[in-house]
Amino acid sequence: MKNTERNKKIILYLILAIGAFIMFFPFFWMIITSLKTGFEANKVPPTIFPAKATLDNYVYALKTAPFLKYFKNSVIVTIFCVTITMFNTILAAFAFSKMRFPGRDIIFAALVAMMMIPFEMLIITNYSTIVKLGLYDTIIALIIPFTSSIFYTYILRNFFMSVPDSLYHSAKIDGASDWQFLWEILVPIAKPSLVTIALLNAIACWNSFLWSILVINSTENRTLPFGLFAFTNETGIRYERLMAGATIVVLPMIILFLFARKSIVTGVSRGGLKG
């Protein structure tokens, strides 16, 4: 009896390990290929570990295609996008949860209903809006359409609602203004939720692809995913180089995930990924 229990456990772990290996394999193979020479990358049978690991492909990617520039653009877009979105989200969630004004809940219900509008439906008009604002082919075009997120506001508002109103009233009695209450009391309490939202938002910004191929034209304004696509046309099909490029795109998010897995997973299980 004891033995079969143990065997069961071993089989369980074995299946899970095989599954984990399959899930992780594309990343593994991406990195391994990026460290091989062109000759070795196309060898049959393939070598699991490169005979002589080289960083030449990274040097090539950074030199020939301006991956450093793409990287910088992606960082700028992500930082600004997250900062502005957080600011807008915090203010809006506060107004929709703690402030009282007629029509508040009706407006909010209408906003929640709008969450199901697919972003892809909006690109047709947003593209012309960006052109009319004179923002075509600028970094700003990659930021401003995404700074008001109903989804994040919805999550944060729900959290703010769970903070008892008595806290708000007593702060008011103690002479705190709304602004002070929000930033000095509510925001610190909501820190875990805010971190989760910021992480989900950063991941979405970093990986945004369709919108960037629409509104960006010049090489110098490309972000990483678009830069990587352009790289496939510019360098020809040399997979060891393309995998180096892909690693540059993917690695920052993997590192972020390794450090903040718990927050990201909680956020996803609570509200799902949007966009």
Place this chain on the structure above:
Amino acid sequence: MSKFKRVKKYKSDEKVTAKTFLKPAIYLLPFILGILVFTVYPFFNAVAISFKEDYKVISDTFSGWGLGNYQKIFSDPTFIKAIINTTQYVLVVVSISLVISILIAVMLNSVEKLQGLFQTAYFMPMVTSSAAIGLVWRWLFNYDYGILNYLLSLFDVDAINFLNNPQYSMISLCIYGVWSMLPFTIILLLAGLQNIDPQYYTAAKVDGAKTIDIFFNITVPLLAPTIGLVAIVNMISSFKVFDALYMLFGGKPGPAYNLYTVIFYLYEQFYTKLKLGYAAASAIVLFAIILLFTMVQNRIQKKYDYY
């Protein structure tokens, strides 16, 4: 995710004056401005454009109102193909990934050790750019040097032209789709599993139930609302497949232009062909489909009082 929590109606002893609105208005200004400009206006504008005949974007002119765009896309074999392809992709990917995810989630839920390691491996695809990963899969699928064909050769299977043979390209896209959908699905199912009262399992064990019976008679029924919910959410997200498709086939919808999806059609009509009317009409079709799914989702959530 979408159930709107009712709160107490506005009740106040204070008189409603302009001042009542002033402060909230200031707090809401940046947010609402963004929503109006980049969500509300483009939504209604897309609806309007879809009913404009012969809409020209450069001169912003049209000849009249009507259903011309809808007639046009529904008589366009490419659009019909896009709908069929997308439906196929959605059904295959959502159902297969659900089955695999249920098994993995149940197994993950029953082990204590190595949770961190397993979670890292299983959930990583969720945070990584689907465009970049699409490119990685293009390499895995490569006909001559790809690792998948090498593995097949070990079993004496002839190399498959995963990406360039139209016969296999849909299967390849679905393989990628299932892989990329697993993390999110497993996470939601794990959360659902953790909500199941452990007493059911204790009672079953006392009665000496077999693992298989426990799975089908306790786990699956109690997990049903989560399964329904995650199926709908996955249907919506896989309906919008684009990034990886674009990367897998080098910017083309499949090797022989055979893998049009709704978003790819929309993208091409809008961006390459400048047919905004057709793009808008196909966007409305997309929206109608998502609306339908969301209504089902809301029913599930209401019925089971979920979240």
